[in-house]
Amino acid sequence: MNAAARAVAGATTPEWQLKLYVAGHTAKSMAALDNLKHLCETHLAGRYSIEVVDLLVNPQLAAGDQILAVPTLVRKVPEPMRKIIGDLSNEERVLVGLDVRPYVRPSR
Amino acid sequence: MKTPDTLDRQLPKAPTGIAGLDEITEGGLPRGRPTLVCGAAGCGKTLLAAEFLVNGVLQHGEPGVFMSFEESSDDLVANMRSLGHDLDVLQAEGKLVIDQVKIERSEIEETGEYDLEGMFIRLDHAIRRIGAKRVVLDTIEALFSGLPNQALLRAELRRLFHWLKDRGMTAIITGERGENTLTRYGLEEYVADCVLLLDHRIVDQVSTRRLRVVKYRGSAHGTNEYPFLIGTNGLSVLPITSLRLDHQASGERVSTGVRGLDGMLGGQGVFRGSSVLISGTAGTGKSSVGASFVDAVCARGEKAVLFAYEESESQLIRNMKSIGIDLGRWKAAGLLEIHASRPTLHGLEQHLVAMYDIVRASKADAVVIDPISNLVMSQPDSSLQATLIRLIDFLKQQGVTSLFTTLTHGPVTEVFDTSGIGVSSLMDSWIVLANLEFNGERTRTMQVVKSRGMPHSNQVREFVLGDHGVELVDVFVSDQRVLTGSTRKLREALEART
Numbered sequence: 369m370n371a372a373a374r375a376v377a378g379a380t381t382p383e384w385q386l387k388l389y390v391a392g393h394t395a396k397s398m399a400a401l402d403n404l405k406h407l408c409e410t411h412l413a414g415r416y417s418i419e420v421v422d423l424l425v426n427p428q429l430a431a432g433d434q435i436l437a438v439p440t441l442v443r444k445v446p447e448p449m450r451k452i453i454g455d456l457s458n459e460e461r462v463l464v465g466l467d468v469r470p471y472v473r474p475s476r
Numbered sequence: 477m478k479t480p481d482t483l484d485r486q487l488p489k490a491p492t493g494i495a496g497l498d499e500i501t502e503g504g505l506p507r508g509r510p511t512l513v514c515g516a517a518g519c520g521k522t523l524l525a526a527e528f529l530v531n532g533v534l535q536h537g538e539p540g541v542f543m544s545f546e547e548s549s550d551d552l553v554a555n556m557r558s559l560g561h562d563l564d565v566l567q568a569e570g571k572l573v574i575d576q577v578k579i580e581r582s583e584i585e586e587t588g589e590y591d592l593e594g595m596f597i598r599l600d601h602a603i604r605r606i607g608a609k610r611v612v613l614d615t616i617e618a619l620f621s622g623l624p625n626q627a628l629l630r631a632e633l634r635r636l637f638h639w640l641k642d643r644g645m646t647a648i649i650t651g652e653r654g655e656n657t658l659t660r661y662g663l664e665e666y667v668a669d670c671v672l673l674l675d676h677r678i679v680d681q682v683s684t685r686r687l688r689v690v691k692y693r694g695s696a697h698g699t700n701e702y703p704f705l706i707g708t709n710g711l712s713v714l715p716i717t718s719l720r721l722d723h724q725a726s727g728e729r730v731s732t733g734v735r736g737l738d739g740m741l742g743g744q745g746v747f748r749g750s751s752v753l754i755s756g757t758a759g760t761g762k763s764s765v766g767a768s769f770v771d772a773v774c775a776r777g778e779k780a781v782l783f784a785y786e787e788s789e790s791q792l793i794r795n796m797k798s799i800g801i802d803l804g805r806w807k808a809a810g811l812l813e814i815h816a817s818r819p820t821l822h823g824l825e826q827h828l829v830a831m832y833d834i835v836r837a838s839k840a841d842a843v844v845i846d847p848i849s850n851l852v853m854s855q856p857d858s859s860l861q862a863t864l865i866r867l868i869d870f871l872k873q874q875g876v877t878s879l880f881t882t883l884t885h886g887p888v889t890e891v892f893d894t895s896g897i898g899v900s901s902l903m904d905s906w907i908v909l910a911n912l913e914f915n916g917e918r919t920r921t922m923q924v925v926k927s928r929g930m931p932h933s934n935q936v937r938e939f940v941l942g943d944h945g946v947e948l949v950d951v952f953v954s955d956q957r958v959l960t961g962s963t964r965k966l967r968e969a970l971e972a973r974t
């Protein structure tokens with residue numbers, strides 16, 4: 369996982385642009401990335417992009433998005449900007465924080 | 477500060493460059509350790525911290541990082557510019573970094589575990605970028621309202637202060653004063669080395685700011701509350717007790733401007749750099765003696781500053797012209813500065829700082845304050861009297877000959893008990909003016925109560941305010957007493973006839 373690592377799924381300008389700020393390969397940051405990936409695949413499949421920023425590699429990027437806590441997930445698009453701090457283990461709260469309507473599998 | 481003892485050598489200090497504060501702390505804040513500055517809103521915490529950084533850059537070549545949790549960096553730059561410091565230039569030169577930390581509770585959702593490594597990384601990045609030696613965190617307590625997890629925040633703050641110490645950063649952490657604690661969130665628990673408390677209180681509708689060193693581990697420090705001010709040149713603390721009596725005494729004598737008075741002082745006047753007190757009740761001619769002194773200073777080609785607290789500049793010049801003293805020409809020649817203001821314009825401390833600035837800037841040889849009693853009038857506070865002492869000492873250290881007039885109340889016989897403001901013991905020469913009422917007329921008299929280091933007359937002399945300034949008249953003794961007023965004139969006439 370390096371700073372330029374980009375996991376783009378779907379269209380070139382996805383509807384959801386997410387940035388995950390981490391500091392090195394800590395347990396918390398790995399957990400956050402796993403949780404995020406799982407959540408996006410479940411609810412935002414094909415409509416999202418995730419950019420992972422490692423502040424240990426690019427410390428100058430911390431000030432721009434006002435990052436204090438790590439891990440921090442920043443929703444740049446759609447606006448307004450939202451921030452979720454923590455390892456994203458509580459899926460329900462992440463969805464509330466991102467303002468994502470949970471995807472419900474159609475039942476027939 | 478001047479004679480570091482072994483203790484000071486063990487504990488290195490970082491000078492703040494703030495006038496007075498380095499004297500109280502005997503050299504500055506503990507180097508490589510965090511210092512807590514706490515106080516209520518608007519008492520000057522941010523300013524103190526910012527000056528500490530700017531002075532570090534400008535005076536000691538130590539770059540600094542200012543991490544602001546409250547004020548925007550634009551505001552900070554604007555505020556410091558009003559004090560004559562351009563932070564933008566320092567930032568461009570790579571000697572200062574201002575990092576504004578904004579934290580909006582409404583924007584933040586919390587889920588799962590996290591830490592504040594982001595803040596450490598930001599701080600570390602800023603420190604490395606410019607090789608910072610000084611750090612300010614203003615006011616880190618803002619985090620408490622931004623982050624819900626207080627237990628985590630406390631743990632992280634503890635880690636942060638250790639982290640700063642490990643990196644050898646001389647840091648100032650500011651904190652808002654709490655109800656019963658020094659800071660609202662108890663930061664004093666984490667910062668144990670040095671704590672400064674700022675206070676802003678209003679007594680008799682006059683606001684005074686005070687600073688106290690609550691603790692300073694491993695170092696001696698002044699324990700009093702010291703008044704401090706925020707002037708045009710920033711913050712200055714006025715310590716009194718830490719000042720040493722070590723000014724050089726000059727053997728040179730200068731005229732007082734009143735020829736007869738010089739005669740009473742051993743024929744040569746007062747010592748250069750000494751202080752002279754002229755006391756007297758209303759209408760005894762204090763201002764006229766003061767003006768004569770100024771006249772003599774300027775006539776020697778030296779510079780004088782006159783602080784007038786009763787009359788405006790033009791009124792003073794007009795009035796002194798009536799007794800043949802032309803102050804206007806000295807002003808035109810650039811030898812005299814007159815600063816007239818109402819004592820109520822500022823608090824006493826602010827006046828004193830204004831005086832410091834003026835005396836330093838003008839490089840005056842002599843200073844007249846007319847009258848000094850007016851300054852104290854509105855402030856019965858004893859600690860402020862001490863700041864007056866500081867002014868007198870300051871003038872002496874600068875080698876400035878100073879003359880103070882003071883208004884005394886009550887009958888002549890009690891004049892000796894008081895100088896009006898209790899500073900007579902600091903004065904080198906004390907001259908008392910009095911009006912004697914005798915035989916249906918009033919006579920102005922002058923006497924030298926004390927004058928250190930020189931013989932002086934013990935006579936009570938009559939003086940007149942004529943066309944040539946203040947003039948002492950010859951002494952006529954008859955029937956074992958000094959004749960004054962018309963009895964003297966009568967006697968003079970009688971003697972002339974015989």
